[in-house]
Amino acid sequence: xxxxxxxxxxxxxxxxxxxxxxxxxxxxxxxNTLLINLMASPGAGKTSLLLQTIGELxxxxxxxxxxxxxxxxxxxxxxxxxxxxxxxxxxxxFCHLDVAMVKKGLEAIDTPSLDIIIIENVGNLVCxxxxxxxxxIDVMILSVPEGDDKPLKYPLMFSxxxxxxxxxxDLMPYTDFNMALLHERVRKLNPDIHIFEISCKTGEGxxxxxxxxxxxxxxxxxx
Amino acid sequence: xxxxxxxEKILDIVVKHARMNRxxxxxxxxxxxxxxxxxxxxWIQHYFDYLSKNTxxxxxxxxxxxxxxxxxxxxxxxxxxxxxAKLGEVVCPGCSGRKDFSIVSGREYFIKEMEAE
Numbered sequence: 239x240x241x242x243x244x245x246x247x248x249x250x251x252x253x254x255x256x257x258x259x260x261x262x263x264x265x266x267x268x269x270n271t272l273l274i275n276l277m278a279s280p281g282a283g284k285t286s287l288l289l290q291t292i293g294e295l296x297x298x299x300x301x302x303x304x305x306x307x308x309x310x311x312x313x314x315x316x317x318x319x320x321x322x323x324x325x326x327x328x329x330x331x332f333c334h335l336d337v338a339m340v341k342k343g344l345e346a347i348d349t350p351s352l353d354i355i356i357i358e359n360v361g362n363l364v365c366x367x368x369x370x371x372x373x374x375i376d377v378m379i380l381s382v383p384e385g386d387d388k389p390l391k392y393p394l395m396f397s398x399x400x401x402x403x404x405x406x407x408d409l410m411p412y413t414d415f416n417m418a419l420l421h422e423r424v425r426k427l428n429p430d431i432h433i434f435e436i437s438c439k440t441g442e443g444x445x446x447x448x449x450x451x452x453x454x455x456x457x458x459x460x461x
Numbered sequence: 462x463x464x465x466x467x468x469e470k471i472l473d474i475v476v477k478h479a480r481m482n483r484x485x486x487x488x489x490x491x492x493x494x495x496x497x498x499x500x501x502x503x504w505i506q507h508y509f510d511y512l513s514k515n516t517x518x519x520x521x522x523x524x525x526x527x528x529x530x531x532x533x534x535x536x537x538x539x540x541x542x543x544x545x546a547k548l549g550e551v552v553c554p555g556c557s558g559r560k561d562f563s564i565v566s567g568r569e570y571f572i573k574e575m576e577a578e
Contacts, residue, residue, distance in 0.1 A: 242576050247478050248571075249474050250570060251467055251471055333463050426551065
């Protein structure tokens with residue numbers, strides 16, 4: 239029997255993805271196309287937020303959406319109805335998107351002609367937090383019925399996002415959701431995060447969010 | 462939940478190293494995974510057993526070393542080791558600051574070494 243050898247591997251498992259993400263960010267920066275990664279649980283309002291956001295911004299910016307869904311085209315059809323280009327990626331059971339999948343979606347779009355591309359990630363607060371998609375800005379939605387304790391359960395997601403949208407504020411009177419406590423919990427994980435309280439149903443807070451997004455596009459192009 | 466994607470990468474990497482080192486069988490692989498990750502050890506091994514069939518890594522035992530979550534207080538530069546459950550309630554023992562931390566470790570996904578013959 240041969241002797242047992244100890245081989246030092248010293249490789250980062252996600253290194254390929256991280257390197258591809260950096261490369262994609264540089265490429266999109268050179269075209270001034272801002273890629274945004276939108277994450278949330280199923281039913282938090284990702285598609286509703288996209289529809290509101292597109293409604294506010296489509297006259298000012300050239301936009302497209304990449305929809306990731308395990309196996310349906312329902313969301314892509316809703317987006318297509320707004321006149322914005324949308325690409326459906328079926329993740330085939332995958333719980334998250336990685337750069338390779340995002341690039342596949344981007345191949346189908348004429349990216350240099352666009353100002354903003356939004357990725358609607360798979361509905362899930364766990365896995366999408368671990369994989370860099372190549373996006374410049376990570377945004378998440380938490381909806382009021384999910385509860386104010388979610389930052390305690392999914393700290394990684396809350397700590398990596400640039401913006402948090404607290405959706406369905408119109409349901410506040412029917413729940414014991416504590417908004418101040420949520421802010422406190424989120425800020426402890428991520429002091430720099432921008433928090434927007436919104437309702438896609440009533441339109442509350444949408445303008446504050448789209449104004450921030452406009453500013454983000456301007457800053458991105460300038461820097 | 463994304464153990465499958467991670468496991469595929471681990472297999473790719475160790476098979477490559479087995480080829481480079483001209484070994485025929487991998488006995489064990491030592492991984493360093495950050496406490497912040499939601500990876501379940503049992504599931505990684507389970508997927509690995511399935512994916513590694515008929516490769517040099519078939520029957521390999523995965524040893525998982527969890528790396529602790531370490532934060533640095535950006536106010537006083539002190540480093541603090543903390544459990545995942547306490548992550549939302551960190552208070553710096555140095556300056557009592559509560560808000561401004563950066564992550565030093567705890568997010569790793571790293572293959573440290575492997576034993577092979």
